[in-house]
Amino acid sequence: MKHITCYLDFVSPYAWLAFERLPQELEGISCHVSYRPVLLGALLQQHGNPGPAGIAPKRDWTYRHVSWLGHALGCGLDMPARHPFNPLPLLRLALACSDDGSINRYVAGSVLRHVWLGGHDALDPQRLQALEQALAEQRRADPDGQQAKALLRANTDAAAGRGVFGVPAFEADGRLFWGLDGLPMLRASLQGDAWFHGPAWEAAPAVPSGLPPAR
Incomplete structure (x- = not known):
């Protein structure tokens, strides 16, 4: 059985889309998926990346694109009342x-649906309280929340150490695949596509950069 680690942050619309698409992409493949929440902002900051929402025209396009993708994929996607x-x-x-x-x-899906369906405020106190109640049977004993904070830091640090720069990201067989549009590539790798056993995987990032060195 193959093991896949899925790194996600609920603020990412692509995390929702990939979460919904993943079962179809993995159909017929024996595998287990671990969902690991990480803080996207920390990963972006590490690489000096403002993210799509930090560039006004890209923000406009991204919100249009993900709204259409939710429609096209049949899973729906409603931009929350405020984003990011x-x-x-x-x-x-x-x-x-x-x-x-x-x-x-179940937990991942509950939180993602809370954010990405209905067009509501993801941080509305009443809605957060309802989400907490929905997850009550899943929660561990952590009265001061320190264990959850520590797990988030550990997850984010581990993801950065593995080379994760954005979400959703999927790790399988020692390889990282990024984004909704990386899912077909992930499937091909899991199915043993010969391309992954040739030189192309290692050769692609070895291409010399034509940009001047950063100052």
Whole structure:
């Protein structure tokens, strides 16, 4: 059985789309998926990347694109009332349902649907309270929330150490695949596509850069 680690942050619309698409992409493949919440903002900051929401025209395009993708893929996607938003309360709530930094698909899906369906404020106190109640049976004993905070830091640090620069990202067989549009490539790798056993995987990032060195 193959093992896949899925790094995600609930603030990312592509995390929702990839979450919904993943079962179709993995159909017929014996595998287990671990969902590991990470803080996207910290990963972006590490690489000096403002993210799509930090560039006004790209923000406009991204929101149009993901709204259309939700329609085209049949899973739906409604932009929340405010975006981006601080995802820490949702990340910590999800990890309050974990012993080791991984959450199950029920928890991941519950939080993602909370954000990406209905067009509501993801941080509305009443809605957060309802989400907490929905996850009550999944939560571990962590009265001060320190374990969830520690798991989030550990997950984010581990993801950065593995080369994760954005979400969703998928790690399988020692390879990283990024984004919704990386899912067909992930499937091909899991199915043993010969391309992955040739020189192309290692050769591609070895191409010399034509940009001047950073100052």
